[in-house]
Amino acid sequence: MFLSLPTAVWILVALAVTPLHVALMRWSMPTPKGKKSVSFIPVVLGPVLVLYALVKGYSLSVTLYLYASVLLIFVVMIVPVRKWVAADILRQEQNPDVKVKPHGPSTAWIMFSMIVSMAVVVGVWMSHT
Template identity: 35%
Template sequence: MFLSLSTSAWILIAAGATVLNVAAMQRIIQIPKYRKKQFWLPVIGLIGVGARGLAQSHAWAETLYLYAATMVMFPLLLAPVRGQVTRDYYRWVEDPTTRTSKPAMAWILTSSTIMLVAIAAGLVAGKKAGA
């Protein structure tokens, strides 16, 4: 059903997701040299998801849905553990043998898996409703 939105509506949604991603990641990432690199995430997303969509001949709605969902996923994934990730990074700079904190890593792995399953389920549900 939601995949039946017009292409222009999906372009607006994807643009909004890009703006949300860039703004949120600038707030979430507290390490200056990595803050600058966050602007590449939408470019990499466009290339990766766009190439996948072209290679598999997906409809624009599907491709833009996957792009928008991916752009929203990263801030949702990192926001709860941003402080811990920052602390782990600065500890690692001082002592490269330092390991990441287990709770933060568990959160990132578990929530990314759940979010990817939810994105895939949303895609399948959107395809079935549109068919």
């Protein structure tokens, strides 16, 4: 199955997905603050998943699969609606005292794509265990 790929392949996948994620997420953010914050997602996610995997006894392949999947889920959620998300972020940063109402269709896309993506990731993961 998909998760039965050698660990070396999963390392290459993670090494390819990380800069892709950072580049696309930074491209999607309208402000330096947003660009900086999304750059730290892999830096935080990597160690958290490694610690979680150690506690749960997951293999490195499964851990790297989850790492790459989470990074790709963020890309799938944000990049297609980046124009509207960027506009909302920019408005909020320019008016911090006013609660900006998020763009409705973008919010719907983010929620829908997150649920579907997570279902696929969990489905693949569960088929392996």
